[in-house]
Amino acid sequence: MADKRAERIARFIEPLRVEPGAKVRLGRDFAPQDHGGLRKKDGVELLRTGVELLAEYQQRLAAQDTHGVLLCLQALDAGGKDGTIRHVMSGVNPQGVRVSSFKVPSAEELAHDYLWRYDRSLPRRGEIAIFNRSHYEEVLVVRVHPDLLTRQRLPGPVDGPKFWKRRYREINDWERRLTDNGFKVVKVFLNLSKEEQRTRFLKRLDLPEKNWKFSAADVRERQFWDDYQQAFSEMLSATSRPWAPWYVVPADRKWFARICTAAILAHTLMDIDPQYPRVADAAREELLVAKRNLEREAPAGQPADPYAARHPSAGRKKRR
Numbered sequence: 001m002a003d004k005r006a007e008r009i010a011r012f013i014e015p016l017r018v019e020p021g022a023k024v025r026l027g028r029d030f031a032p033q034d035h036g037g038l039r040k041k042d043g044v045e046l047l048r049t050g051v052e053l054l055a056e057y058q059q060r061l062a063a064q065d066t067h068g069v070l071l072c073l074q075a076l077d078a079g080g081k082d083g084t085i086r087h088v089m090s091g092v093n094p095q096g097v098r099v100s101s102f103k104v105p106s107a108e109e110l111a112h113d114y115l116w117r118y119d120r121s122l123p124r125r126g127e128i129a130i131f132n133r134s135h136y137e138e139v140l141v142v143r144v145h146p147d148l149l150t151r152q153r154l155p156g157p158v159d160g161p162k163f164w165k166r167r168y169r170e171i172n173d174w175e176r177r178l179t180d181n182g183f184k185v186v187k188v189f190l191n192l193s194k195e196e197q198r199t200r201f202l203k204r205l206d207l208p209e210k211n212w213k214f215s216a217a218d219v220r221e222r223q224f225w226d227d228y229q230q231a232f233s234e235m236l237s238a239t240s241r242p243w244a245p246w247y248v249v250p251a252d253r254k255w256f257a258r259i260c261t262a263a264i265l266a267h268t269l270m271d272i273d274p275q276y277p278r279v280a281d282a283a284r285e286e287l288l289v290a291k292r293n294l295e296r297e298a299p300a301g302q303p304a305d306p307y308a309a310r311h312p313s314a315g316r317k318k319r320r
């Protein structure tokens, strides 16, 4: 059953994965309007199933306590990162998730190596960490606006092709280190079309309750659309790796982007296949002693084990 679900999910997300080594050109290779032939109605149902699955696997991840997961979310402005996080994580235990949003680096952050602030927000074992924007900003916004590099006070020449190649390599190595040590890294790019971005900006202007979301800076950044597409394409080509793949998720339909992201995260967790730890025989003996002692404390007229009396099958369940 679990294998069937895992297979179905793997098949569903396969077309979104960037093949390691492939040379991506966004406009040519991925369509923001895709919806996998699904209707929104089916999508709502599917998302519910995905969210349930995530809740189950998150519990197991926490119980096993050996692995962590890092999900990096990147998108252009109005790409839907916030809504995706809200919906996809709606069923999971908040204690097992940490979400970090990365904005323009602070003076303190700029005083360190560029990966420092991302390192500090990594998941613990048993946790899922979500990066709302991530270390990839260092090869996206910084690449589109290389003057930002001045503030990073780096030695040697910066902003040549060699410099960016080195950054890709450093990022790949950083993620490799995490993977080798039990932390799975998975990366999602919410791929929005230019026209849908325009529509979403206008919605923010048209609806008073959305006005607060509008930012003139976002509209200014839109002028660099082609540069961003180029920077995203190069980044996807250079940093989708077998140990830390990129998925390009069509984002013009929010409901579809959410299903895809839930499926990608579920796939990552299923790949780890975390299990509830088994209690060792000696420890089980201890549990039985504790059980007998508690049963002896039963007041007159009460069942020895009120829980077992109410749930006759409890304790007979096969342990995984």
Ligand code: ATP
Binding pocket: 077, 082, 101, 102, 103, 104, 105, 132, 133, 137, 138, 141, 142, 148, 215
């Ligand atoms: P929202 O607008 O939904 O609140 P957001 O992620 O767009 O979320 P903003 O505060 O609007 O948050 O923007 C954050 C800004 O920080 C973005 O313009 C982003 O490009 C910029 N930023 C993130 N990381 C870096 C970085 N390493 N160097 C320079 N700018 C960065």
Ligand code: MG
Binding pocket: 077, 215, 218
């Ligand atoms: Mg913003």
